[in-house]
Amino acid sequence: QVQLVESGGGSVQAGGSLRLSCAVSGYTESIYSLGWFRQAPGKEREGVARIGPGGFTNAYTDSVKGRFTISQDNAKNTVYLQMNNLKPEDTAMYYCAASNRPWSGVLREQDFPYWGQGTQVTVSS
Numbered sequence: 001q002v003q004l005v006e007s008g009g010g011s012v013q014a015g016g017s018l019r020l021s022c023a024v025s026g027y028t029e030s031i032y033s034l035g036w037f038r039q040a041p042g043k044e045r046e047g048v049a050r051i052g053p054g055g056f057t058n059a060y061t062d063s064v065k066g067r068f069t070i071s072q073d074n075a076k077n078t079v080y081l082q083m084n085n086l087k088p089e090d091t092a093m094y095y096c097a098a099s100n101r102p103w104s105g106v107l108r109e110q111d112f113p114y115w116g117q118g119t120q121v122t123v124s125s
Contacts, residue, residue: 001026002024002027003026004022004024004114004115005117006020006095006116006119007023008119009119011122012121012122016086017082020096021080022078022081022096022116023076023077024077024096025077028077031053031098032052032102032103033050033111034050034051036097037109038092038093038095038121039095047107047108048060049069050103051072051079052103057103059107061107067083067085067086069082069084087123090121092121093118093121094120095116095118096116097109097116098112098114099114
């Protein structure tokens, strides 16, 4: 089992920045990918970013490329999502997730069996 606990959400004006953190514990040796997903009210959950072992083979959804950066601190067992130049359309509940399956190249929530409780990000215009 893998446990994930997110933090760092909040409210910010458009153009601002936030950094989300996700503390990872449990059977971390089984993890192939750590990812961030988000779900806005009335919308389906979508993949935002993914990081692989050693911080390589990262992936981002097109709408956040150049603005968001996923990273990890192995010593702290923590994965981060640095979000810059935030837009109102980034408003959503953000979830950290872990996958014990080989990376398929596509960020799909069905490949991630372990999830955190979520942290809310609200961006005002």
